[in-house]
Amino acid sequence: MAGEGKGAPRVLIINGSPHRAGCTATALAEVARELERAGVACETVWVGNAVKGGCMGCGFCAKNGRCVQNDIVNDLLEKFEAADGLVVGTAVHYASATGSITSVLDRLFYASSFDKRFKCGAAVVSCRRGGASATFDQLNKYFTISQMPVVSSRYWNSVHGHAPEDVRRDVEGMQTMRMLGRNMAFMVKAIALGKEQLGLPEVEPMEWTSFMDEHPRD
Numbered sequence: 632m633a634g635e636g637k638g639a640p641r642v643l644i645i646n647g648s649p650h651r652a653g654c655t656a657t658a659l660a661e662v663a664r665e666l667e668r669a670g671v672a673c674e675t676v677w678v679g680n681a682v683k684g685g686c687m688g689c690g691f692c693a694k695n696g697r698c699v700q701n702d703i704v705n706d707l708l709e710k711f712e713a714a715d716g717l718v719v720g721t722a723v724h725y726a727s728a729t730g731s732i733t734s735v736l737d738r739l740f741y742a743s744s745f746d747k748r749f750k751c752g753a754a755v756v757s758c759r760r761g762g763a764s765a766t767f768d769q770l771n772k773y774f775t776i777s778q779m780p781v782v783s784s785r786y787w788n789s790v791h792g793h794a795p796e797d798v799r800r801d802v803e804g805m806q807t808m809r810m811l812g813r814n815m816a817f818m819v820k821a822i823a824l825g826k827e828q829l830g831l832p833e834v835e836p837m838e839w840t841s842f843m844d845e846h847p848r849d
């Protein structure tokens with residue numbers, strides 16, 4: 632991992648754009664630069680078009696701790712477990728995250744049985760024109776169901792462009808990315824300190840309520 636030092640906090644960055652060096656990558660690189668400047672080790676993984684399928688709901692992961700579709704998701708499981716923070720970037724496709732990143736995140740979060748609590752999460756989206764905030768909301772759902780604090784910036788974390796040079800000209804978007812990187816560095820360090828000094832809050836056993844028993848069909 633770039634910027635790695637002994638005991639340095641780590642952030643995993645996943646680029647879910649179909650373009651390895653496109654607009655999303657340009658935004659994520661700006662976040663990574665600030666994280667590394669603050670002494671946080673970063674690794675960026677481009678999932679691109681490597682993933683062919685979404686979650687099949689087969690239950691293999693519950694028994695085996697990994698996905699039955701043995702692809703990049705299983706590599707990401709280990710990296711995610713070792714990370715203190717996760718940044719997920721996507722291009723906006725039809726006002727949503729890309730099919731690839733949706734498949735990856737559904738399977739990554741469903742198959743990960745390790746404790747994700749208090750790993751920080753941040754979403755980054757790139758669109759040409761519209762759908763940024765809907766996509767941003769979509770990605771944040773993975774963090775908030777997992778007790779992962781969401782790191783924010785001064786705006787919703789989006790950049791605009793059709794090509795990387797457009798994104799570099801999106802001065803406000805790039806500033807949002809730099810501030811996100813700095814805020815995330817602060818949050819992962821602050822949470823590490825908090826864990827040391829306060830420990831983690833108590834967890835209640837899961838109450839699994841599907842509203843069926845209370846309302847049986849006639």
Ligand SMILES: Cc1cc2nc3c(=O)[nH]c(=O)nc-3n(C[C@H](O)[C@H](O)[C@H](O)COP(=O)(O)O)c2cc1C
Nearest residue numbers: 648653654655722723724725726757758759760761
């Ligand atoms: C299939 C597809 C759907 C898209 N849908 C949208 C959209 O809903 N809104 C938008 O502003 N841009 C849309 N775009 C454009 C990309 O989101 C935008 O150019 C993005 O910045 C590209 O990032 P990338 O270089 O990382 O792929 C779409 C592009 C593709 C290929």
